[in-house]
Amino acid sequence: MAATFDVELRTVTKHFGSFTAVKDVSLGIRQGEFFSLLGPSGCGKTTNLRMIAGFELPTSGSILLGGKDVSQLPPFKRNVNTVFQNYALFPHLSVSDNVAFGLEMKGIDKAEIAKRVKETLEMVRLPDSGKKKPNQLSGGQRQRIALARAIVNRPQVLLLDEPLGALDLKLRKAMQLELKELQRQLAITFVFVTHDQEEALVMSDRIGVMDHGVLRQVGTPAAIYDRPADRFVADFIGDTNFLPCRVVDHRNGTAHVQVAGLTMSASSDQTLTDNSSAYLAIRPEKVQLYGPDTPHNPNEERFAGVIVETVFMGTDTRYVVELAEDIQIVVRQQNRNIASTRFALGQTVDVGWETVFARVLVS
Amino acid sequence: MTQRRKALLAFLLGPGAGWLLLFFLLPGALVIVYSILTRKDGGGVEWIVDFSSYVKLFSPTDGAVINDFMVIFARSLWWAALTSFVCLLIGYPLAYFIALQPAHVRSTYLFLVLIPFWTNFLVRTYAWKFILNNNGLLNTLLQDWGFERIAIINTPTAVLIGLVYGSLPFMVLPLYASIEKLDFDLVEAAQDLGANYLSVFRRIILPLTAPGIGAGIVLVFIPVTGQYIVPTILGGGKVAMLGNLLAQQFGPALNWPFGSAISVIFMVLLMAAVVFYLRSENRDGEAGL
Ligand SMILES: Nc1ncnc2c1ncn2[C@@H]1O[C@H](COP(=O)(O)OP(=O)(O)OP(=O)(O)O)[C@@H](O)[C@H]1O
Ligand SMILES: [Mg+2]
Numbered sequence: 001m002a003a004t005f006d007v008e009l010r011t012v013t014k015h016f017g018s019f020t021a022v023k024d025v026s027l028g029i030r031q032g033e034f035f036s037l038l039g040p041s042g043c044g045k046t047t048n049l050r051m052i053a054g055f056e057l058p059t060s061g062s063i064l065l066g067g068k069d070v071s072q073l074p075p076f077k078r079n080v081n082t083v084f085q086n087y088a089l090f091p092h093l094s095v096s097d098n099v100a101f102g103l104e105m106k107g108i109d110k111a112e113i114a115k116r117v118k119e120t121l122e123m124v125r126l127p128d129s130g131k132k133k134p135n136q137l138s139g140g141q142r143q144r145i146a147l148a149r150a151i152v153n154r155p156q157v158l159l160l161d162e163p164l165g166a167l168d169l170k171l172r173k174a175m176q177l178e179l180k181e182l183q184r185q186l187a188i189t190f191v192f193v194t195h196d197q198e199e200a201l202v203m204s205d206r207i208g209v210m211d212h213g214v215l216r217q218v219g220t221p222a223a224i225y226d227r228p229a230d231r232f233v234a235d236f237i238g239d240t241n242f243l244p245c246r247v248v249d250h251r252n253g254t255a256h257v258q259v260a261g262l263t264m265s266a267s268s269d270q271t272l273t274d275n276s277s278a279y280l281a282i283r284p285e286k287v288q289l290y291g292p293d294t295p296h297n298p299n300e301e302r303f304a305g306v307i308v309e310t311v312f313m314g315t316d317t318r319y320v321v322e323l324a325e326d327i328q329i330v331v332r333q334q335n336r337n338i339a340s341t342r343f344a345l346g347q348t349v350d351v352g353w354e355t356v357f358a359r360v361l362v363s
Numbered sequence: 364m365t366q367r368r369k370a371l372l373a374f375l376l377g378p379g380a381g382w383l384l385l386f387f388l389l390p391g392a393l394v395i396v397y398s399i400l401t402r403k404d405g406g407g408v409e410w411i412v413d414f415s416s417y418v419k420l421f422s423p424t425d426g427a428v429i430n431d432f433m434v435i436f437a438r439s440l441w442w443a444a445l446t447s448f449v450c451l452l453i454g455y456p457l458a459y460f461i462a463l464q465p466a467h468v469r470s471t472y473l474f475l476v477l478i479p480f481w482t483n484f485l486v487r488t489y490a491w492k493f494i495l496n497n498n499g500l501l502n503t504l505l506q507d508w509g510f511e512r513i514a515i516i517n518t519p520t521a522v523l524i525g526l527v528y529g530s531l532p533f534m535v536l537p538l539y540a541s542i543e544k545l546d547f548d549l550v551e552a553a554q555d556l557g558a559n560y561l562s563v564f565r566r567i568i569l570p571l572t573a574p575g576i577g578a579g580i581v582l583v584f585i586p587v588t589g590q591y592i593v594p595t596i597l598g599g600g601k602v603a604m605l606g607n608l609l610a611q612q613f614g615p616a617l618n619w620p621f622g623s624a625i626s627v628i629f630m631v632l633l634m635a636a637v638v639f640y641l642r643s644e645n646r647d648g649e650a651g652l
Contacts, residue, residue, distance in 0.1 A: 055551055075554040088552035092570045101566075102556035153556065 005064070006031045006189040007052060007157055012061035014047055014213075021047040023213040024061070029157075029191060029206075034183050036192045036200040039210035040236065045193040046085075048210070049159050052191065054078050066156055076105070080157040081150035085165055087142045089134035095121070095145050096130035102153040120152040123182070140171050151182070157189045164199065176203055197237045201225065209233050225283075229269060231361045234281045241287075241329045242279040247272050247360065255360045260324040262303055266358035278362045284332040286357040289319060289343055290350040302352035305329070310345055319343060321351050391630070398623035406617045416624035432608070432625065439605040443587040446526040447580045450534035453527070454579065458538035462545070473539065476532050488525055488596045495521050495597065517599030525593035533582040541575025542568075577640055585633055605629060 005028035014022040022044040029035045037045045050056040051063060054075035062071045070078050081102065090098050096117050103113045121127050124144040134142060143163060150158055163179075164172045180203050183190050194200050200207050201221040208218045209232075217229040228234035231242070245257035245264070250272040257264055257280055266280055288300075296302065308328065309320035312335075319331045331351060333343075343349060398416055400408040420432060461472040479487060494500045495516045502512040515521050545568065553563045569576075591606030600607070605625070612622030 053555060055554075075551070076557045076559050080555075082552070082555045084548060084552060086548060088546070088548040090549060090552070090567060101553070101558075105557035105562060149556070 004067070005029055006033070006066060007035075007191060008064040008067075009048070009052075010062045010064070012048075012051060012058045012063060014044070014051060014056060015059045021213050022051070022058075025210075025213075025215045026061075027208060027215060027218065029189060031189055032187045034180065034190045034192065034203060034205045036194055036204040036207045037210060038194055038197060038200040038207050038237075041195055043210040044213040045195070045210055046161055047213075049082070049161055049191065049193050052157070053080055053082050053159055079155055080159055081153050081155040082159040082161065083146050083150050083163045085161045085163065087134075087146040089142060089145060089149070091134055093133075094130065095126075095132050095134065095137070098134065098145060099130075099149045099152050101149065106153070116152055120148045123151070124148045139166055140175070143167060143175065147179075147182075151186060151188070154186070155188065157191060158183075160190060160192045162193055162195070164194075172199075179203065201237070209236065211236070226357065227267075227269065228281070228359065228361070230363055231279060231281070234359065234361060239284050239330065240281045241284060242281055242361075243327060243329065245278055245280045245360070247274055247276050247278055249274055250360075254355075257360055260327045262323065262327075264301060264303075264358060265355045266360045267356055268360040270360070270362050272360060272362065276362065278360050281359045281361050282329070282353055282357060284318070284330040285316075287329065287331040287351050287353050289321070289331055289333055290352060291342070292348070292350070294350070297352070297354075299354045299356075300352040301355055301358075302350045304348065304350055307343055307345055307347050307349060310343065317343075321349060323351070394623045394626050394630070397619055398627045400620050402618050402620050404617070406613075406619065408619050413620070416618075416620045419621065420624055420628065435603055435605055435608050436629070438603075439588045442522070442526065442590075442604060443584045445523060446530055446587045447534070447583045449523065449527045450530050450583050451538075451576065451579065454531055454534035454538055455576075458535050458542050458575075461535075461539055462542040469543075473536075476535050479532065484529060485592055485596075488529070488592050491521075491525050491528065492516065492596055495524070516597065517601055519598070519602055521597040522594050522602050525597040526587055526590060529590075529593060530583040530587060533586070534579040537578035537582060538572065538575045541572040541578075545571055574644060577644060581637060581640060585637075588629065588633065 007027075007029040009025050009027045012022060012025045013020065025048065037048060039045055047056060051058050052065075054070070054073055054077075058071060062069050064070065065078060065080065090101065093101070099117045099120055100113050103116060108116075117130070118127070121130060124147055126141060126144055126148070129137065129141065129145070134145065137145065143166070147163070160179075164175050167175060176199060192200075192203065204221055206218060206220055207224050209216045209224060211232050217224055217233045219227075224233060225238055228237065228240075234240045235242075243259045245259045248256040248258050248263065250256070250268065253267055253269065255266055255268050255272055257266060257278065259280055264280060272278065290302070303323050305321040305323040307319050308322050309318075311318040314335075316332050316334045319333065320328050321331055322328050329351060397408055399412055399414055401411040401413040401415075403409045457476075461469055461476075464472060492499070496502070497512065497514060497516060499516070501515070505512055549567055549571070550563055553567045558566060588604070589606045589609075590604055591610055594600070594602050594604045594607055595610075609622050609625060612618050612625065616622075
């Protein structure tokens with residue numbers, strides 16, 4: 001069988017004693033893809049990565065690299081390299097020796113090693129640091145050396161466990177772009193672990209969202225953001241309004257729901273049952289505020305409400321609009337012009353959104 | 364420095380400095396002084412400066428003494444080296460094993476390692492004599508199981524067993540301390556980079572635990588060179604070591620200056636070795652670790 005995926009997990013489960021850290025995860029990652037595993041702390045991201053690297057063996061299921069089952073192979077027999085969260089640089093070796101370590105283990109000759117170490121140090125933009133010891137480097141520099149030590153081996157897959165976690169915000173943003181650029185140049189498959197949703201959205205080709213050991217959704221950043229598969233994903237990534245509702249009817253992925261007497265249309269990928277309770281999810285920036293007498297857009301539904309809170313946030317303003325008793329919706333409007341800030345507390349307004357952005361989520 | 368800070372410093376450093384002075388520098392100085400005094404019949408020294416002890420040690424005309432001394436000296440070093448080596452061989456896996464245990468079990472194991480210290484060393488060495496004797500526990504068991512009896516007491520093997528037994532904790536403790544400090548993420552990182560178990564040990568674990576190995580060797584090597592009890596009890600006096608030579612000079616031979624001179628030479632050599640070791644340690648320390 002041709003290797004369709006560079007990394008493949010087939011119904012992988014991992015128990016630690018009676019605790020299930022990873023539950024029945026199936027996942028295929030394509031060659032050259034920047035794939036992120038995203039989820040809250042303790043959801044099993046690191047465990048997943050460690051199973052791919054070979055530091056943990058799955059309790060059941062199998063792991064394939066380039067189409068070959070490696071589930072039972074020790075780490076040093078897998079063609080993957082890891083950038084550890086704490087970098088794990090060898091303190092007794094110089095930066096050059098750290099970077100050379102993997103090549104030496106492969107028995108590559110000295111001249112070639114020296115050449116590739118030099119190239120790689122240039123690639124991570126630390127060409128003069130070779131003679132230093134890791135403890136003479138700053139956090140950001142260590143991070144680059146950890147990266148260099150891994151990519152110098154040109155692994156089939158590079159695993160990165162929150163590699164930017166210890167950096168300050170500014171450096172972090174810069175490294176995100178650098179890392180992404182490096183990945184594009186090298187065309188190596190990256191599996192990137194993070195609990196920072198923004199980081200995942202910015203960097204990834206695709207994202208896998210995990211929760212309590214379960215892989216909840218896999219998709220492109222846009223797909224995950226705009227069409228969250230369930231309530232957890234909608235809640236974890238970005239901000240979302242959840243309006244409690246009752247399903248009135250549904251057909252071909254579109255549904256009508258009742259929110260406190262208001263009938264709204266929405267889309268859904270989940271299995272719905274008429275008359276059951278659910279949530280209507282809509283992101284604050286997808287909602288538009290209108291003053292009275294604005295012309296109607298046919299793709300939109302509109303509902304009247306009263307502004308009960310406004311917060312000026314610089315680039316935009318956050319409004320809370322009450323649609324009915326106990327039904328409030330958060331709206332974000334960009335402060336594009338003077339007119340954008342014309343809405344005032346207590347004012348009666350219309351809120352509207354394109355129905356494709358409203359999602360019905362049962363769970 | 365203000366007056367108060369000076370007083371505080373004296374108060375803090377005082378006890379330690381006093382301890383060193385009383386139990387380390389003073390006895391050492393005494394031995395050096397004794398070594399250049401005149402022998403007194405019936406033990407002790409006459410307070411007349413006399414370098415004849417050193418002359419005797421190194422004079423080629425007094426060949427018998429220097430030869431004897433050199434043989435015993437070399438033997439002491441050899442035994443100390445052998446004991447250190449065997450202790451390292453047994454102690455490293457043991458310390459590694461303990462360091463890998465969950466935290467609450469570790470202290471139990473360390474406690475077990477330390478238990479022998481609760482009994483006097485002399486008593487424990489006699490216990491070994493009863494085990495290794497021709498009619499001792501070992502031979503009784505061997506006989507019961509249908510093996511030949513072995514003559515082990517009063518042989519170098521018996522001495523080695525005794526020395527290793529007595530020194531093992533001094534090897535295990537510093538080794539444990541350095542292995543326990545080892546960051547096991549580094550082991551994973553090395554494996555991740557393609558190092559098999561042997562390479563991980565050689566390239567990562569061994570260099571990073573080298574300080575523990577060095578400390579263990581120093582702690583075992585130096586006391587063993589001066590060992591007196593084990594060679595006497597388990598070696599039957601046949602395998603004389605430096606300690607026995609000294610005991611003889613201060614005891615039956617009643618030549619304190621000569622005994623002191625031997626101690627001084629040995630002290631100087633050991634000190635040179637330790638300084639050399641610490642120097643090389645420091646050099647590593649500066650560069651990293
Ligand atoms: N060796 C282990 N023994 C027992 N439980 C473990 C072990 N390793 C991980 N776990 C548990 O498995 C769960 C998942 O851990 P994991 O490290 O994969 O989380 P994570 O998603 O990487 O979290 P974080 O973002 O905090 O790094 C956690 O609840 C953790 O306590
Ligand atoms: Mg983690």
